[in-house]
Amino acid sequence: MLLTGAEIVVRCLQEEGVEHVFGYPGGAVLFLYDEIFKQDKIKHVLVRHEQAAVHAADAYARSTEKVGVALVTSGPGVTNAITGIATAFMDSIPMVIITGQVPTHAIGEDAFQECDTVGITRPCVKHNFLVKDVKDLAVTIKKAFFIASTGRPGPVVVDIPKDITTFKTEFEYPKTISMRSYSPVNKGHAGQIKKAAKLLLDAKRPMIYTGGGVILGDASAELAQLVRALGYPCTSTLMGLGGFPATDPQFLGMLGMHGTYEANMAMQHCDVLLAVGARFDDRVIGNPKHFFEEPRQIIHIDIDPASISKRVKVDVPVVGNVRDVLRELMRQTEAVRGGPDKAALKAWWAQIEQWRGRDCLKYDRSSAIIKPQFVVETLYKVTKGEAFVTSDVGQHQMWAAQFYKFDKPRRWINSGGLGTMGVGLPYAMGVQLAHPRATVACVTGEASIQMCIQELSTCRQYRLPLKVINLNNRYMGMVRQWQEFFHGNRYSESYMDALPDFVRLAESYGHVGMRIEKPADVEPALKEAFARKKDLVFMDFLTDQTENVFPMVPGGKGLSEMILV
Secondary structure, three states: OEEEHHHHHHHHHHHOOOOEEEEOOOHHHHHHHHHHHOOOOOEEEEOOOHHHHHHHHHHHHHOOOOOEEEEEOOOHHHHHHHHHHHHHHHOOOOEEEEEEEOOHHHOOOOOOOOOOHHHHHHHHOOEEEEOOOHHHHHHHHHHHHHHHHOOOOOEEEEEEEHHHHOOEEEOOOOOOOOEOOEOOOOOOOHHHHHHHHHHHHOOOOEEEEEOHHHHHOOOHHHHHHHHHHHOOOEEEOOOOOOOOOOOOOOEEEEOOOOOOHHHHHHHHHOOEEEEEOOOOOHHHHOOHHHHOOOOOEEEEEEOOHHHOOOOOOOOEEEEOOHHHHHHHHHHHHHOOOOOOOHHHHHHHHHHHHHHHOOOOOOOOOOOOOEOHHHHHHHHHHHHOOOOEEEEOOOHHHHHHHHHOOOOOOOOEEOOOOOOOOOOHHHHHHHHHHHOOOOOEEEEEEOOOHHHOHHHHHHHHHOOOOOEEEEEEOOEOHHHHHHHHHHOOOOOOOOEOOOOOOHHHHHHHOOOEEEEEOOHHHHHHHHHHHHHOOOOOEEEEEEEOOOOOOOOEOOOOOOOOOOEOO
16 A cells, blocks of 8 residues: 555554644645644644644653654744753653655755754754655654653654655554664663662661652652662652652652752762662752762662763662662562661661751741742642642742652653753643643743743643643742842843733633732632633732742752752
C-alpha cells in the first residue's frame, strides 16, 4: 500500500499510541494537518504560540509515562519552539517534536520561512533528524520515539521537508528498533551495587539525596521501600519532589538554594551520601569547594554515565535504570545481617531534629497583608494535597515547592534546569488534557503569567477548568529579592508598573476572574474556585511586596551558609 509522507507520519503516531498532539499550523506542515483532519484517533490541540505547544507536550509527558508530541511549521514556527525544546532538554523530558521544513530542493537557498532546524536545535536536543527520503520516514520516527524514551530521556526533533510529506512509498512501521550507535545501559553492575550496600550499612551519618531521575525512572515505590527499611533521612531536589512522600517524617524537605535548614545541614555533614537520579547541580550543593570541606563517601546511581563525577567526584558509581538498581540495592541490604548501626543512627536523627527545630520556613501569620506562603498552604489544605500543581519560575515557584507537600510523583510540574518563565499555564493545559478529571492548579506570578497568557484562549477553546493562582506582588519577585540582597536595593527594571486588570482580562477570554486582597478571604476564594468544576478561574492574590524566599544560599556560597531570615 502506497502512502504519502503525511499519511505515514500520522500512521506512525497512531502506531506509537499517541493520543494528543500539540501544535500550530503553517505552510510547511499543511499536508500533515490535512491528514490529521481526516482521522479521529489522534486529537490535535491548537495552541496560540509554538512555545506553548512544546511546553504543553512537555507537561503531558511529565505527568504521565508517555512521550509528548508537538508539531510546528518551519522557520519562525521552529524558532518559537526552541525555548520549549531547551526547557525539556534541561529536565530530560521524553518528547518528539515534528517540524516542517522547506522543500528539499530549496534547502540552503534562504527560501521563505527557512531556517537550519538541525543546526539550531543541536545543542538542546537528545538527537535530531532531517528526513531527505520518504522511504526513511517511518524508521526515523520509530528511532525518534525510541531515543526520546530510553536511557536518559530527552527531546528529539524530526525535521520533515514539505515535499517529503507529498511523496509516496510503501508503509511498514518497524515493531522494534536496534541502533548500533545507541544502546543505553539499564542493569547496574552487580559488584558496584554490592559495594554501595556495604557502604550504606556501615554509615554513621547517612543521607539519601534524590532527584528527577526517580520520577522519570518510575522508581518512587522502590525508593520509599529502601528509605523506610534503612530508617535513613531523605531529601529531594526541586525536580524530585513527590518521589518520596513529603509528609513522611523521614523526609527533610527540599535541599539546595531555597531548601530547608535541616536538609542542607544533613547533606553537608553526612558521612555517606546516596545520590539517586540527581546531578549535583549548582542550585543543589552550592560551591563544590565548600561542599568538600566535610569528608564523605558518595554513591551515585544514574542512568547517564556522563552525569556521574561531572561536578562532584564520587566513590561508588552505579550506571543503570534507577528502579532496577534500587531493587537490587534493597535485596543486597536485606541480605546483610544486623542492618545499620542503630546507636549511631539514633544520634544522627537527634542532631537532625535539632536542625529541624529551627523552623526555617516560618513566616508572619498575623500580617494584615496576604502572605504568599499562606496562599500555598491554603491551596494544599483546600485540595487535600491531591492536585497536580504547575508553576512558573520565581519566588512563587519556590513557595509552592516549600509549602505544598507532594506525596505522589508526577504531581509537581515545573521548569528546573532552564528556569523558564511562562511555562505554568501551558504546563497546566498539558496536564489537564492528560488527566481530564484531575484537579489542576497553576501557581504563577504577575510577570511570568504574561509570557504565555494568550493560552487563556486555548483553555477557552478546549474548556479546560484550570485554577490559576496568581501571587501578585507587583514585582519580578526573585529579581527584586536578589537586587535587595546583592545590589543595594536598586530595583532596576524589576517593578511591573503597567499591569493589566487580571480579573477583567480573564473575563475577556470567557473565564472567571477573582481579586483577593485580604488574608481572611483566601480560603473562601479558593474553596469557591475549586467548587466551579467546569470553569477556569483566575485568582489574582495581592500579596506582600516585601516578602522574600527563605532560607537562601547566596550564589557562590556553601550549603551551611544559608540566610535564614
